Amino acid sequence: MASPFKTRNDRTDMPELPEVETTRKGITPKANQQVIKAFIVRNASLRWPIDLTLKQKLPGLVIQSINRRGKYLLLKTELGTLLIHLGMSGNLRVLPENTPALKHDHVDIVLENGYLVRLNDPRRFGSVLWHSANEGSVEQHKLLAKLAPEPLSDEFNGQYFYEKTRNRKVAIKSLVMNSAVAVGAGNIYANESLFMSKIHPQTMASKLTEKQCELLVNNIKKVLEAAIEQGGTTLKDFMSPDGKPGYFVQKLNVYDQAGKPCPVCGTPIERIILNQRASYFCPKCQKT
Structure with a gap:
């Protein structure tokens, strides 16, 4: 069976890496080290279908770290890591838990501290994927394994x-x-x-x-x-x-x-x- 991660041409260069890093820095203060209360999916049809079993898996888990690899945001928990890509038009925002959803607000990660992390993606080229801890390091994920060294690292010289x-x-x-x-x-x-x-x-x-x-x-x-x-x-x-x-x-x-x-x-x-x-x-x- 062909890998599902090769079915569409990777033309997602907006937002670019600095925007993704800005997003990582923006969501970290309210989301890092917080317990996930609920995982709400309004539209699972993004670049790849969202695993709906995450609605049962994620509640109760702590977001242990929020990192970035290339243009992917990595939200690590004890059981695995969420890989979020903003695609060509997506954005993540930290909002009060009771903020009404608008058009194109597809996913909410609701936190027990009264906030939520919301993915808005009008063109739906973004993705929310799950890498189980049982599968090894998230760096081994198919979408990350062949990436070059991070551009600001010493390895990129x-x-x-x-x-x-x-x-x-x-x-x-x-x-x-x-x-x-x-x-x-x-x-x-x-x-x-x-x-x-x-x-x-x-x-x-x-x-x-x-x-x-x-x-x-x-x-x-x-x-x-x-x-x-x-x-x-x-x-x-x-x-x-x-x-x-x-x-x-x-x-x-x-x-x-x-x-x-x-x-x-x-x-x-x-x-x-x-x-x-x-x-x-x-x-x-x-x-x-």
Whole structure:
């Protein structure tokens, strides 16, 4: 039987990693170390069907930790871990327990402290999955096992990335967005980090020097750290846990800036489609 986790193309790059990390930080104060009172499912038909037996399994369990792996939020309990992905339009909010549900409010994790964690997902590309403790570490889950090292970790470094680019006859932007090679550099941040590194998005990955790989990795870290610090990029579909839009104070240099002057040289920013994604670059600063 084919794995259910390969039935749909993984095109869920919004919200991006900084928004997910902002969400993790937002729900942690009210949800971490709290007892689950109820698990309410209004619509189980997300990217993959929600296991409805969780309505019996989860009540009484303590949320022992709230972590993130890539774009997945991991809510660990004694019996297993909930893996939550926000898809393309989802958000988690912490609300008072008696807050009426609105359209697209599909799942509530009700806590005994009088709050609930609510998943709202208009497009239903998000997911709520369960990894039992009997199956081993959650890192062994099919959706996590092949992920690259976390982008802000020491394991993600120039030498690692240089080795991954050898003999890779693919555009560097595509490789940066390959979660088996680099986690977290979605379309916005891939565009920005390549601009900061003066690397054209269509440059063949195998042509990058070790020095270029070191620079690119450092800039991926910088742009993600800045976004996390400032709350995430403003996306019309993203809402932070307190119900206010996410934001990214730092001015985006090239993303969605087609026709506008490059902030470095003044040359108009250009836009191309690369692997069905919009790519933005300065033709003067980022030569092929």
